[in-house]
Amino acid sequence: MSNYEATGVLTLEDLKDRLPPKERLEKGPVAIIECIQKIPCNPCAHVCRFGAIKKPSLVEPPEVDYDKCTGCGECVAVCPGLAIFVVNLKYREEEALVTIPYELLPIPEKGEIFEALDREGKPVGKARVVSVRRMKDKTTVVTIAVKKDLAMVVRNIGRKIE
Amino acid sequence: MDLRIWEHPILEFKRDKQVHIYLEDKKIDAYEGETIAAALYASGIKIYSKSVKYHRPRGFFCGIGKCSSCLMRVNGIPHVRTCVTLVKDGMRIEYEKGRGDPPITTEIEVEEEKLDTDLVVVGGGPAGLSAAIAAANLGVDVYLVDENPRAGGQLIKQTHKFFGSKDNYAGVRGVEIAKILLRELKKSSVKWVLNASVIGYYENKRPVLAIAQENRKLIEVTTRNVIVATGAQENMLPFPNNDLPGVYGAGGVQTLMNVYGVKPGNDALIVGAGNVGLIVGYQLVQAGVNVKMVVEAMPKIGGYLVHASKLRRLGVPILTRHTISAAKGKDYVEGAVIVELDENWQPVEGTEQEIDVDLICLAVGLTPSSELLFQAGCEKAYIPELGGPVAIHNEDLETTIDGMYLAGDVSGIEEASTAMMEGRIAGANVAIEFGKERSRAEKLREESFEHLNALRKSPFSERVLKGKERVWKMWRELK
Ligand SMILES: Cc1cc2nc3c(=O)[nH]c(=O)nc-3n(C[C@H](O)[C@H](O)[C@H](O)COP(=O)(O)OP(=O)(O)OC[C@H]3O[C@@H](n4cnc5c(N)ncnc54)[C@H](O)[C@@H]3O)c2cc1C
Ligand code: SF4
Ligand code: SF4
Numbered sequence: 001m002s003n004y005e006a007t008g009v010l011t012l013e014d015l016k017d018r019l020p021p022k023e024r025l026e027k028g029p030v031a032i033i034e035c036i037q038k039i040p041c042n043p044c045a046h047v048c049r050f051g052a053i054k055k056p057s058l059v060e061p062p063e064v065d066y067d068k069c070t071g072c073g074e075c076v077a078v079c080p081g082l083a084i085f086v087v088n089l090k091y092r093e094e095e096a097l098v099t100i101p102y103e104l105l106p107i108p109e110k111g112e113i114f115e116a117l118d119r120e121g122k123p124v125g126k127a128r129v130v131s132v133r134r135m136k137d138k139t140t141v142v143t144i145a146v147k148k149d150l151a152m153v154v155r156n157i158g159r160k161i162e
Numbered sequence: 163m164d165l166r167i168w169e170h171p172i173l174e175f176k177r178d179k180q181v182h183i184y185l186e187d188k189k190i191d192a193y194e195g196e197t198i199a200a201a202l203y204a205s206g207i208k209i210y211s212k213s214v215k216y217h218r219p220r221g222f223f224c225g226i227g228k229c230s231s232c233l234m235r236v237n238g239i240p241h242v243r244t245c246v247t248l249v250k251d252g253m254r255i256e257y258e259k260g261r262g263d264p265p266i267t268t269e270i271e272v273e274e275e276k277l278d279t280d281l282v283v284v285g286g287g288p289a290g291l292s293a294a295i296a297a298a299n300l301g302v303d304v305y306l307v308d309e310n311p312r313a314g315g316q317l318i319k320q321t322h323k324f325f326g327s328k329d330n331y332a333g334v335r336g337v338e339i340a341k342i343l344l345r346e347l348k349k350s351s352v353k354w355v356l357n358a359s360v361i362g363y364y365e366n367k368r369p370v371l372a373i374a375q376e377n378r379k380l381i382e383v384t385t386r387n388v389i390v391a392t393g394a395q396e397n398m399l400p401f402p403n404n405d406l407p408g409v410y411g412a413g414g415v416q417t418l419m420n421v422y423g424v425k426p427g428n429d430a431l432i433v434g435a436g437n438v439g440l441i442v443g444y445q446l447v448q449a450g451v452n453v454k455m456v457v458e459a460m461p462k463i464g465g466y467l468v469h470a471s472k473l474r475r476l477g478v479p480i481l482t483r484h485t486i487s488a489a490k491g492k493d494y495v496e497g498a499v500i501v502e503l504d505e506n507w508q509p510v511e512g513t514e515q516e517i518d519v520d521l522i523c524l525a526v527g528l529t530p531s532s533e534l535l536f537q538a539g540c541e542k543a544y545i546p547e548l549g550g551p552v553a554i555h556n557e558d559l560e561t562t563i564d565g566m567y568l569a570g571d572v573s574g575i576e577e578a579s580t581a582m583m584e585g586r587i588a589g590a591n592v593a594i595e596f597g598k599e600r601s602r603a604e605k606l607r608e609e610s611f612e613h614l615n616a617l618r619k620s621p622f623s624e625r626v627l628k629g630k631e632r633v634w635k636m637w638r639e640l641k
Contacts, residue, residue, distance in 0.1 A: 008435075008474045009471060034471065035468055036467070040326055040327065040579065040617045040618075040620045040623075041326065041327075042328050042332060057619065059619045078323075078333045080325050081471075081472070083468040083471065104171050104447065104448060105170070105171045105450075117476075119471065120474055120477070122477070137334075137338070138172050
């Protein structure tokens with residue numbers, strides 16, 4: 001049994017074979033798919049206009065062709081598992097962008113500062129809302145700026161600070 | 163007090179017309195479209211009845227008309243299921259005393275209606291709706307019956323986007339899938355009736371179904387085929403005080419908060435980390451409830467990792483190898499005791515923890531609602547992998563009674579995606595029996611089998627498939 005089956009939390013170790021290579025990460029926005037079990041699901045593969053996501057079968061976990069991925073974020077909005085994020089390490093010297101799906105109230109607004117939460121919901125720093133997209137199906141896609149070393153750690157936002 | 167949710171990230175609650183009902187002499191605000199139980203709950207009334215012998219308080223439990231916790235006297239009629247009965251202006255609600263007195267007036271008018279059709283579909287969840295639409299579009303005369311005030315079954319309570327295949331609504335929220343199916347239903351030739359329970363099956367040369375609508379009307383439908391798609395009901399868990407109001411089934415909690423927009427509590431404990439428990443936990447957070455934790459007796463989380471991760475990211479702990487050992491409180495849940503379990507499922511001494519919650523949500527599995535099938539005389543079997551007692555059936559969803567089919571959770575607890583495929587297969591099979599649109603019906607059957615098999619390829623389906631193979635084999639041996 002892998003530990004995530006008991007905790008519900010993936011570690012970078014669990015994800016290591018699936019993450020984009022370092023060089024790709026440094027080039028700019030790219031999808032990070034944190035969906036590694038065999039479950040019957042495929043909206044991610046259908047939505048990507050660039051053909052970057054493949055599902056070998058309905059139940060096989062998705063595979064990303066990182067050269068094709070533009071980091072557009074369409075897949076973030078459709079994934080029913082809320083398991084896809086876009087990380088952009090090229091944003092600024094000190095900061096990276098993380099795009100997350102969000103389905104709670106209040107809807108974040110540009111410029112607001114929230115607690116940045118890790119995969120266990122623990123506050124690890126601050127997140128500044130850089131952009132907000134409201135989808136027709138009421139998913140909100142929020143892009144936050146966090147300290148660069150938190151780009152692969154932060155996966156949610158918590159309390160509003162400012 | 164008003165426990166109604168007025169702002170929700172996903173849902174909008176229609177509250178167009180305010181009405182008033184009376185509990186004993188107390189005037190209570192309600193909105194048209196709410197059930198009695200939901201309106202009472204919204205105004206802070208959480209006790210609906212008392213147990214006959216020990217007078218223990220009873221709240222609601224299932225919220226879909228399948229348990230008997232919410233029986234009250236309504237306009238003089240005893241034993242009304244308040245969780246599925248809609249409010250009407252001026253309604254008089256009373257607590258029942260003991261076993262309840264007979265009606266005060268004998269002048270309750272009961273209407274009768276007799277109908278004749280090709281196919282009756284019992285249950286309007288994803289399985290029943292898909293079956294009815296498929297059969298009607300293949301030229302069969304269909305009559306669909308559902309006992310809830312709204313059709314859609316479990317779908318109408320699901321705020322999350324569904325898994326499955328993109329070809330069959332994956333990525334669409336459950337509530338929206340229900341709307342799509344209802345639009346298709348309206349476009350088809352299906353006739354349907356809501357607030358109506360199928361209460362019995364008998365034969366008078368041809369099968370006849372007895373249907374009771376709103377305690378007021380008896381409908382007798384003579385038919386050729388029946389598809390039973392009655393879904394499932396919540397399992398209970400034994401622990402001291404498990405009958406206190408505030409201990410609810412996951413489906414009941416969902417009905418209250420996502421269908422009627424009423425906040426079920428402030429602080430919640432969830433028991434069970436299968437998909438249902440995980441999703442309900444997430445939905446409770448969406449409804450503004452503080453979810454303290456999820457406890458799971460197994461050493462690992464049973465639901466999908468992505469659902470678990472979603473909840474963990476919100477800071478909700480999931481404690482595996484833990485269970486609830488008691489609920490605390492006098493008239494209502496005021497706390498819960500949880501305890502760690504060892505490898506032999508025994509409580510580890512000294513690990514009891516009391517937590518402050520006013521809501522305990524049980525998500526410990528479902529049992530197929532097979533009553534009608536058994537009453538009709540279908541051969542049955544107890545198959546744990548399918549959720550317990552099921553009617554023996556084959557791949558084509560035929561039971562051991564000729565012309566009687568089943569589909570969806572009643573044939574084994576699975577998913578809405580598989581329920582829709584089973585519904586289509588059963589609907590197509592009825593059309594094939596009639597010899598109507600034969601080639602189109604066969605094509606639909608084939609396609610639906612393909613989708614169903616693809617969905618069942620996940621390791622999460624292994625257990626169900628094993629159970630299915632067992633009942634299919636039993637059917638072949640019987641027939
Ligand atoms: C919290 C939760 C999350 C879920 N998430 C997913 C998901 O992401 N993806 C997925 O595919 N599935 C999901 N499911 C499972 C899915 O909802 C069910 O498997 C599916 O609804 C089963 O469909 P059904 O039509 O068999 O039964 P139901 O949806 O239960 O419908 C049964 C209907 O029959 C009616 N009925 C019962 N008895 C009678 C009677 N005697 N007379 C008249 N009417 C009657 C009921 O009123 C009800 O409307 C979830 C379930 C839950 C509880
Ligand atoms: S971010 Fe855009 S390009 Fe990249 S995988 Fe997702 S949808 Fe495709
Ligand atoms: S849409 Fe999301 S949950 Fe579904 S397979 Fe793709 S990544 Fe996994």
